[in-house]
Amino acid sequence: MIPVFNFAIKQFMNQRMKNIRGFMEHPVETQERLLKNLLLQASSTEWGRTHGYKDIISKEQFSQQVPVSTYENFYPWIERCLKGEQQVLWHSDIHWFSKSSGTTNAKSKFIPVSKESLKDCHYKGGKDLLTLYFDNVPQSKLFQGKSLAVGGSCSPNPYRSNSQIGDVSAVIMANLPTWAQYARTPSIQTALMNEWEAKIDRLAEECSKENVSNLSGVPTWAVLLLEYILEKSGKENILEIWPNFECFFHGAVSFHPYKSIFKKFLPSDQVHYMETYNASEGFFGVQDDLSRDDLLLYLDHGIYYEFIPIDQIDSEFPKTITLDQVQLNESYALVISTNSGLWRYNVGDVVRFTSVVPYRIKITGRTKHYINVFGEELVIENAEMAIAKACEQTNAVLANFTAGPIYFNNENKGGHEWIIEFETEPADKNQFVILLDQFLKELNSDYEAKRYKDMALLLPTIHFVPEGTFYKWLKLKGKLGGQHKVPRLSNTRDYLEEILTKCL
Known part of the structure; x- marks a missing residue:
């Protein structure tokens, strides 16, 4: 892309950095204000009426009136949304569902994705990811090249025709605004293909011809794509194909086993690696400081957080604490309430706080083996x-x-x-x-x-x-x-x- 576009984007990022510093400096107030807004928006839904949202005036009352739920507890409500009922968990219509595994009772679990979640959680989280990257690398020319995302695919909702199900990456790509589509590669048709062998061939063909400056995705699939591109091109490393490449944005699994492979693909100290915490349920955080190995918790992205102390994880009715009560270096199960209608939902991830000014975490495991x-x-x-x-x-x-x-x-x-x-x-x-x-x-x-x-x-x-x-x-x-x-x-x-x- 032309340098002037890169400059304009950087100016926008500078403005967004002020908002990021706002929730970093006023975390508790940000979260309490967000909870009130979530309750207000969901008060007329069936879930909100059932749990008396109109009468809730404090976070303490919220935790007393609404139970902590696992996916299995929550699924009957989600199933109704899948089958087309609206105003069940969230006030706006739900037409998209992200799919992931990990449920005890079924092969996949389906997480509702609202338009508010796409805009104010996933996309806002993505913009803040870029903002923080530019804050770390002010000399970056990221937007003079294109972003390559290795994502999944979508398929029709088997319960109703006007709804789609897919990996969260595919749901995000399918709904990207025009400016973001312009800044990325490959074509959206290729990005959402569901047959991997055909897809990787098309990805390699299209993207090898582009000036790719950054890559995002799960390391597993990124490795396969880069290996395939090198095999087809006969080049020694990826920088021979994309000389302006500067960052891999990664998440979903530990990057540690992949470090040596990426060093071989991208043999330059000018290439950066930035971790994200973006799940089917929401965009939770990002590595805000490339000299650290922890993640800044996103606090104004449509998600209200609570935490279950590790000794309460196996309790039938676990007690939760709020952000202002967490202790450094203690492990907690993550509980979220979101602008897609997940309420006091136990994600299944265990996190440890490495900093409280600002709030930073490490993902230390799952509540199950x-x-x-x-x-x-x-x-x-x-x-x-x-x-x-x-x-x-x-x-x-x-x-x-x-x-x-x-x-x-x-x-x-x-x-x-x-x-x-x-x-x-x-x-x-x-x-x-x-x-x-x-x-x-x-x-x-x-x-x-x-x-x-x-x-x-x-x-x-x-x-x-x-x-x-x-x-x-x-x-x-x-x-x-x-x-x-x-x-x-x-x-x-x-x-x-x-x-x-x-x-x-």
Whole structure:
């Protein structure tokens, strides 16, 4: 893009920076004002009438009158929205739903996305991401090139014709304002394609010809695209194709396993990496200081926050605290109320505050055991159900198991590695591996997407270990006894490495 456009955008960003400093300097007042506005807008909805929103005058009263909900608790209300009812959870009509995995009861979960959420949460969050980037890199020429977003796809809502369902990235791209469409690549038709092999070919063809200055997306898919572009072009690194490239905006999974790969793709200290916390439920925060590794919590983006102390997570009626009550270096489950009609909704993420002036966080895990190195969101319920079905099909009897990631490296794709101990081993071990993979795909749409034609995840690697292996490991850890359990899933390789090196 022409330099004058880059200059004009930077001037706009300078103005927006004043607003960001406003919520950084007045966080509690910002959040209390936002809560009052959310309650006012939703007071005439069925949920608002049911929970007496017109009578709520304080955040304390809000927490007393409205229950903390999980997706499973909330789904009957969301299902009504999916089927076309309006004024159920939010005052404006809902025609878009973002899809993700992680629910106990279904392959996917569907999160309503209102027009207010798109404008005042996701897009505002994106603009503030760019504002903070320019604040960190004032010499940036980001808008002299184009933004490349590696996103998902949309599909019709099976319940009604005038509604769409898709990955949050696809929902955002499908609704982008004209100015943002002008600043991005590839074409919207290519960006929203749902067949990955055809899509990656089109992405590579279109984007290789553009002056791409920045890339955003989940590292897993970004790696696949960049590898494909290099393979087709015959170039050594991405800077030979996009010499003005300067930033990768990443999120959804830990970036740590991917650092060395991106250094190989982009061998320059002038390339920056900026983390975002943008989920199906909303845009929660961003790395506001590139010299730090924590995230500024967005406080005026249509989301009111509460926090469940870690010792309350398993409680049927957990007590929450508000922003002004959090303590540094304590872990909390994140609870949100949003301008899409999620009310006191337990996201399932665990965060830790690293700063309270301003409020900054780190994502430290999930409220449940999980693997999410590649964006697959594999939760314990998925794993236990899949392994039970595989055992049933192969006449095996399970004793114990644990699983973790096989990280990407410069030579190999990623995957999942399992250590499984049986009382009765499967009649056909190869069949067991295939069945476990098949059932995981049936239970978890994100895992299924990453496994598609081995594009992002390879077939699971399974170690069939002798009886007593996990007993030996628990004894080694000094954790023999009824209260100690083998962790089923981990987002690191720590348990795998210990068992494989010390107990076999």
